[in-house]
Amino acid sequence: MIDFKELAKEYGTPLYVYDFDYMAAQYEALKEAFRGRKSIIAYAVKANSNLSVIKHFAELGSGADCVSIGEVRRAFLAGIPSYKIIFSGVGKSDDEIREAIERDILYINVESEAELGRVELISKELNCAARISIRVNPNIDPKTHPYIATGLHDNKFGVDLDAAKRMYIKANNSENLDPVGIHFHIGSQLTQLQPIREAAEIVADLVRSLQAIDIELKFFDIGGGLGIKYDDETTIEPYEYAQAILGTLTALDMTILCEPGRFLTANAGYFITKFLYEKQNGEKKFVVVDGAMNDFLRPSLYKAYHEIEALSDAEGEPRAVDIVGPVCESGDFFAKDYLLPPLEHGDILVIKSAGAYGFGMGSNYNTRGRSAEVAVENGKARLIRRRESFEDLIALETEYLED
Numbered sequence: 001m002i003d004f005k006e007l008a009k010e011y012g013t014p015l016y017v018y019d020f021d022y023m024a025a026q027y028e029a030l031k032e033a034f035r036g037r038k039s040i041i042a043y044a045v046k047a048n049s050n051l052s053v054i055k056h057f058a059e060l061g062s063g064a065d066c067v068s069i070g071e072v073r074r075a076f077l078a079g080i081p082s083y084k085i086i087f088s089g090v091g092k093s094d095d096e097i098r099e100a101i102e103r104d105i106l107y108i109n110v111e112s113e114a115e116l117g118r119v120e121l122i123s124k125e126l127n128c129a130a131r132i133s134i135r136v137n138p139n140i141d142p143k144t145h146p147y148i149a150t151g152l153h154d155n156k157f158g159v160d161l162d163a164a165k166r167m168y169i170k171a172n173n174s175e176n177l178d179p180v181g182i183h184f185h186i187g188s189q190l191t192q193l194q195p196i197r198e199a200a201e202i203v204a205d206l207v208r209s210l211q212a213i214d215i216e217l218k219f220f221d222i223g224g225g226l227g228i229k230y231d232d233e234t235t236i237e238p239y240e241y242a243q244a245i246l247g248t249l250t251a252l253d254m255t256i257l258c259e260p261g262r263f264l265t266a267n268a269g270y271f272i273t274k275f276l277y278e279k280q281n282g283e284k285k286f287v288v289v290d291g292a293m294n295d296f297l298r299p300s301l302y303k304a305y306h307e308i309e310a311l312s313d314a315e316g317e318p319r320a321v322d323i324v325g326p327v328c329e330s331g332d333f334f335a336k337d338y339l340l341p342p343l344e345h346g347d348i349l350v351i352k353s354a355g356a357y358g359f360g361m362g363s364n365y366n367t368r369g370r371s372a373e374v375a376v377e378n379g380k381a382r383l384i385r386r387r388e389s390f391e392d393l394i395a396l397e398t399e400y401l402e403d
């Protein structure tokens with residue numbers, strides 16, 4: 001049991017707390033599901049890019065799935081070996097492509113024909129052959145929130161099957177491109193297996209049709225997306241997930257590459273905030289806390305549900321309140337009509353499942369410094385990012401102040 005009150009006292013609020021043992025257990029569960037098969041779990045760094053979190057996964061043997069050269073640099077700094085780092089994303093700049101090739105990462109996930117052209121040109125300049133994989137958009141509805149669906153032709157991600165085939169042929173004929181993998185990622189917070197199975201089938205068929213023309217790929221990259229329980233969702237068991245994927249790979253001897261983010265970190269994380277005031281506008285009751293949408297955006301952006309626990313000694317019946325922060329936006333809320341017990345000034349609220357897409361989606365809106373982050377491992381807590389100060393926030397501007 002993590003003593004959130006004690007951590008709030010020691011490190012202040014708002015605060016992110018991560019259970020590193022939980023993260024390790026999730027990693028091991030997924031790795032175990034693919035046992036007996038060559039596999040790389042490449043942690044999706046965007047879910048939580050704190051260096052200590054990445055290092056924790058590096059020590060477990062994880063690779064890294066990155067979406068910017070900044071994330072690639074973080075992965076290197078945290079000790080992930082180059083041969084387990086991949087780089088995806090629809091809008092890589094020339095500089096990013098060049099650096100990824102120079103750093104000799106496992107492969108670049110190419111997301112358009114135009115990008116393939118840039119990668120070829122740059123690796124020609126560098127006099128080498130860039131390892132690539134192509135992100136296929138299988139046009140499958142993943143049955144998740146529209147903002148985090150990525151595998152439909154309506155979404156900007158990947159290329160359709162015909163384009164993919166053309167690109168593999170081009171890459172195979174190029175001295176400066178080395179096609180080693182194939183990739184798909186149909187969306188995030190997936191709770192149904194069928195769309196994943198269908199996507200894998202489509203992509204595996206493409207692999208077979210490429211084999212028929214002597215294009216052999218080594219890596220079958222199934223993306224991330226495994227959903228977790230925020231509320232009462234039924235989730236996919238890692239074993240069933242692995243079996244569904246492997247079932248589509250008959251006669252194909254490929255290394256599985258998997259890019260989980262949320263599955264590894266979401267339920268390991270807690271966002272800790274302090275109760276400040278209660279107020280009532282007409283019939284509506286508000287609980288105002290010291291954390292806000294700039295710290296934790298998911299409820300505002302996706303109307304995402306997060307369980308909230310009040311650590312309060314006050315007695316009385318729970319009542320429905322909106323839990324809101326100090327930012328000057330009506331969209332600044334953590335929950336609406338949420339049942340909370342009576343609270344006393346300074347009581348701690350624990351917002352759960354906040355370890356993925358929490359801190360990383362934060363901002364300095366309203367000149368609010370970002371929260372501190374704390375890791376708990378083997379019963380011991382340690383700071384892994386200090387709270388941002390006002391000086392941190394203005395540091396990049398002060399030298400431009402004119403007299």
Ligand code: LLP
Pocket residue numbers: 044047065088148185187188189190223224225226259260261262263298356357
């Ligand atoms: N691989 C690729 C290519 C991705 O685009 C993503 C997530 C992942 C892996 C990891 O997906 P995960 O296993 O975490 O589902 N901010 C949103 C989620 C955006 C996901 C973006 N891509 C949220 O808070 O729900």
